[in-house]
Amino acid sequence: MGALVLAEGATFAPPGAESFELPALFGGVTKPMLLVVLSVVIIATYFLLATRKLKVVPGKGQFVAESIYDFSRNNIAREQIGSKDFKPFVPLVFALFTFILVNNLYGIIPLLQFPTMARFGFPVALSVLVVYPVYHFVGFKRHGFKGYFKKELAPPGVPGPVLPLFALIEFAEKFFLNPLTLAIRVFAAMFAGHLILAVFTLGGTFLLTETSGWALKPVSLVAWIFAIGMTFLEAFIQVLQAYIFALLSAGYIGAALASEH
Template identity: 70%
Template sequence: MGALVPAAGGEFTPPGAESFELPPIFLGVTKPMLLVVLSVIIIAAFFMLASRNMKVVPSKFQFVAESVYDIGRNNIAREQIGSKDFRPFVPLILALFSFILVNNIFGIIPIVQFPTMSHIGFPLALSVLVVYPVYHYVGFKRYGFTGYLKNQLVPPGAPKPIYLLLTPIEFFQKFLFNPITLAIRVFAAMFAGHLILMVFTVAGEYLLLEAGGALKAVSAVSFAFAIVMTFVEALIQVIQAYVFAVLSAGYIGAALSADH
């Protein structure tokens, strides 16, 4: 969990944004940095071990790996990009989905208990430095500079006077807002979810240790809510990884589509 704020002088101090600012472990390296590296190792080891001795009748481990691959390949890449163009982008979409999923799930794993994507820098880097360049690059490559800009900024079928209004809106949406909102979605969900878990956990601990009389029993309610919210958070973590991958594939598909 984040850096929990202890009660000061018997008063309850709820966790806030400062709880996500973790001190460096060594040489400026923080816990989220280590978790990002750990997630890459986990994902690489998972797929390498699952594909080492593949069988026609898959083992449970192989079945899980194939299911994850199928989600990235067919449910996301093929559906959003199209059956004609999706294949070159399967590794990217699968990597984005797996990477965000593992880093999100870190938030509910005992001891680790920190979702890496609750630090805005990580989803922003994925969006601005990975997804954003890719989908604009493939669009420019297919249609050329002028053709791609025309596809993205000039809505087909709109009256010409409307172009003066819609073109600036389309420009800001496609070239500025899309990468930012893509990052903010997963960041906001992970930040808010982890903060809620911290509030219920710290409140339960405070009531149990500091409150008097019957209020101590209320700590059980707070802990119960923390447990329930952990399951809810687990669902949200999976959904947010899926949404990020779907939107990324959708942007690529839109860049490749001539009639967008």
């Protein structure tokens, strides 16, 4: 067994948070910004082409498009919002699911290899500027200003002595924590997954190219095998996180519309 000997001047700098701070490509525009715009183009183009000539017996493209739409409509929007109220919110749920899905999947696509939801500003923008206003707006519209606050903060059955504390906790959750945790879930999963893949990939490359002894060079192969396995796991998590974001968003809307707390 030979000792681990590094090539002269070689040091391994593990990837960290700084790896997500990408330089501007031109005029202050960064790679994540371009990927977000590209995702909109990809989604719009795909669904326009897939549904341009609808057939009774769908081809593969139409089948996938219809399956994604049906999943967003029936398995997310209808289930969480209710069969009475869900239809106006199907486009929002569908858009959230597909948008986050494509931006997550960037993390395992060669050359792109960057999940844009790993930049905290993007999920925060979706949560705070899109989902948060929608579910509170529909709540106020359905129940009125006073009725909505009463439903959320002082539902029937809460004992009087604990009502102030209950109302304070519910207010913090509904108006501050929900949008923040909605964004944190997808951000943390994409950030951690991308970081793990980078560690295994770069670590394996370092062991192969920057060590003088042969003892640990085979470990580079093990690291790459782990990276491949983690890529499949990350793909599953990317799809799952898109589903969870859309599911919780629909759930918040459904809760805001509900007659009872």
